[in-house]
Amino acid sequence: MAEQFCAVVAVLGAPNAGKSTLVNALVGAKVAAVTKKVQTTRALVRGIAMRNAVQLILIDTPGVFAPKRRFDRAMVAAAWSALEGADAVVHVVDASAHVSGAKTGADSHSVADSAAITAKLKQMEIASILVLNKVDAVPRPALLELTAKLVGEGLYTDVMMISAKNGDGVGDLLKLLAERAPEGPWLFPEDQTMDAPARVLAAEITREKAMQRLHDELPYDLIVETEAWEERKDGSAKIDQILFVARESQRKIAIGAKGQSIKAIGELARKEMEEAFGRRIHLFLHVKVREGWSEERALYQRLGLDYEA
Numbered sequence: 001m002a003e004q005f006c007a008v009v010a011v012l013g014a015p016n017a018g019k020s021t022l023v024n025a026l027v028g029a030k031v032a033a034v035t036k037k038v039q040t041t042r043a044l045v046r047g048i049a050m051r052n053a054v055q056l057i058l059i060d061t062p063g064v065f066a067p068k069r070r071f072d073r074a075m076v077a078a079a080w081s082a083l084e085g086a087d088a089v090v091h092v093v094d095a096s097a098h099v100s101g102a103k104t105g106a107d108s109h110s111v112a113d114s115a116a117i118t119a120k121l122k123q124m125e126i127a128s129i130l131v132l133n134k135v136d137a138v139p140r141p142a143l144l145e146l147t148a149k150l151v152g153e154g155l156y157t158d159v160m161m162i163s164a165k166n167g168d169g170v171g172d173l174l175k176l177l178a179e180r181a182p183e184g185p186w187l188f189p190e191d192q193t194m195d196a197p198a199r200v201l202a203a204e205i206t207r208e209k210a211m212q213r214l215h216d217e218l219p220y221d222l223i224v225e226t227e228a229w230e231e232r233k234d235g236s237a238k239i240d241q242i243l244f245v246a247r248e249s250q251r252k253i254a255i256g257a258k259g260q261s262i263k264a265i266g267e268l269a270r271k272e273m274e275e276a277f278g279r280r281i282h283l284f285l286h287v288k289v290r291e292g293w294s295e296e297r298a299l300y301q302r303l304g305l306d307y308e309a
């Protein structure tokens with residue numbers, strides 16, 4: 001057998017830093033949901049990238065922030081748990097949030113959360129690669145100043161400047177990660193891009209479309225599950241999914257006037273599923289109220305989260 005190299009790479013960062021966008025860019029396929037909202041990624045998502053003889057298993061994590069609710073604690077714990085067994089750690093920093101100079105709001109949260117991650121990595125003595133993302137949205141001098149400041153932390157082995165969105169620097173990062181990968185057998189088949197089953201990916205696709213459409217009215221109280229997946233003789237698949245919301249008022253919002261919202265979400269999701277699975281899809285979406293889902297043990301298990309975190 002030809003020599004093989006394999007590395008598990010944990011991708012860590014504050015909410016909205018662009019971790020999922022980066023993992024998708026490295027894999028070259030959509031494996032993780034991306035939205036403008038923070039806390040899009042709920043559990044660990046593994047994307048798989050191949051570069052010559054090297055297989056990189058990229059673990060996209062939920063954003064790390066100061067958690068208050070049980071569900072938030074579980075997400076943050078899942079993110080840190082990705083470090084166990086990782087061969088490399090990438091800390092993604094939203095450079096545009098750092099140079100915006102905002103003292104309040106989302107950007108200031110991002111800066112504080114990111115500083116807390118640096119401090120914890122230092123304390124755990126985990127050498128990591130600093131990835132300054134969103135450089136497309138930052139003026140050069142400000143970027144250099146920020147780089148100098150973060151390098152001064154003495155924690156990072158490398159600094160990469162990238163735009164996960166337009167692809168700048170992503171190839172260089174892939175090359176760096178591949179060069180550092182230890183020798184070892186590939187853990188997944190060569191042509192596989194993610195380790196989650198199709199029904200999980202299908203649920204993620206719908207959740208992304210729903211969050212993008214409803215983001216102002218329905219911030220985080222949304223869970224999507226694939227209820228049924230039926231193979232049809234003509235090669236197509238019929239997929240039934242349930243969107244769980246926390247209240248009746250949210251159910252009305254998700255459905256929209258004359259069912260407009262849910263129809264639009266279903267249309268976008270179906271198109272993306274047809275691309276992802278390379279086949280015709282018949283998608284049926286149902287909206288249900290499930291009060292208090294954030295306290296349900298079984299749900300945490302299905303999402304791969306630890307209820308007691």
Ligand SMILES: Nc1nc2c(ncn2[C@@H]2O[C@H](COP(=O)(O)OP(=O)(O)OP(=O)(O)O)[C@@H](O)[C@H]2O)c(=O)[nH]1
Binds near residue numbers: 017137
């Ligand atoms: N301008 C710019 N925007 C970016 C870039 N990368 C990501 N974004 C945007 O930043 C937002 C957040 O991206 P995500 O990839 O969902 O961020 P995340 O870190 O996975 O977020 P969570 O899962 O919520 O922690 C989206 O609106 C992206 O389009 C970039 O390189 N440049």
Ligand SMILES: [Mg+2]
Binds near residue numbers: 034062
């Ligand atoms: Mg994400």
